[in-house]
Amino acid sequence: MRNALLGILVAALVGTLGAVAFLYSGLYPIGATTQHSRVVYAAVEVLVRRAVARSASAVTPPDAFDDGSRVEEGLSLYRGWCAQCHGAPGVAPAPFATGMNPTPPPLVQTARERSPAEIWWVIDNGIAMAGMPSFRFKLTEEEMWAVTAFVETLPALSPAAYAAMVEASGPAPEPSAQAERGGGT
Known part of the structure; x- marks a missing residue:
């Protein structure tokens, strides 16, 4: 029993020293043009998923947060702040977003997998x-809840339906104008 415990402690020490040596070696490729390994992506995915779920567990959506007027406001805000990186139904992200690592995810899948509280927490x-x-x-x-309400509609929006919503809403406001009136919480 004592030998097994000693073996476990030695293995843990060697593993820790190896990890520290790797971190300080500078060998890991960190350039944005180099993709991370599947192991790193998987570890980050688990970390983000669990951290967001835990942190968002204290968030409570307001009553009827996804009513029509809030979704309309969310569309306008989404177009001004989010679509450049995440795209929209039938709309590709801006060219700069394709150079980001990790690439910003399309939010249709996010809306399918995450609760409104989790989406709001990430926006916040x-x-x-x-x-x-x-x-x-x-x-x-309130504006962040409006964006959340709009993101929640994405799985049901076809490119044609999104285009019709955009046409009905008029031009997207400039993000700088939104920031002047936004103010924060």
Whole structure:
């Protein structure tokens, strides 16, 4: 029993020293043009999924957060703040977004997999080292719920339906104008 415990401690020490040596070696490719390994992507995915779920568990959506007027406001905000990186039904992300690593995900899948509270939490807090900024100081809490309400509609929107919504809503406001009126929470 004592030998097994000693073996476990030695293995843990060697593993820790190996990890520290690897970190300090500078051997891991960190350029944005180099894809991470599947192991790194899987580890980050688990970390983000679990951290967002835990953090968002304290968030409660407002009553009827997804009513029609909120979805319309969310469309306008989405077009001004989100579509450049995430795209929209039938609309590709802006060219700069394809150079981001990790690539911003299409939010149709996000809306299928995440709760409204989780989507709102990510909009509010962002995700470190993923290119996802926090909108806490750019949008009000209500505006972030409006974006969440719109994102929730994405799985049901065809490119034609999205184009019709865009046409009915008029031109997208400039993000700078939204920031002036947004203020944060």
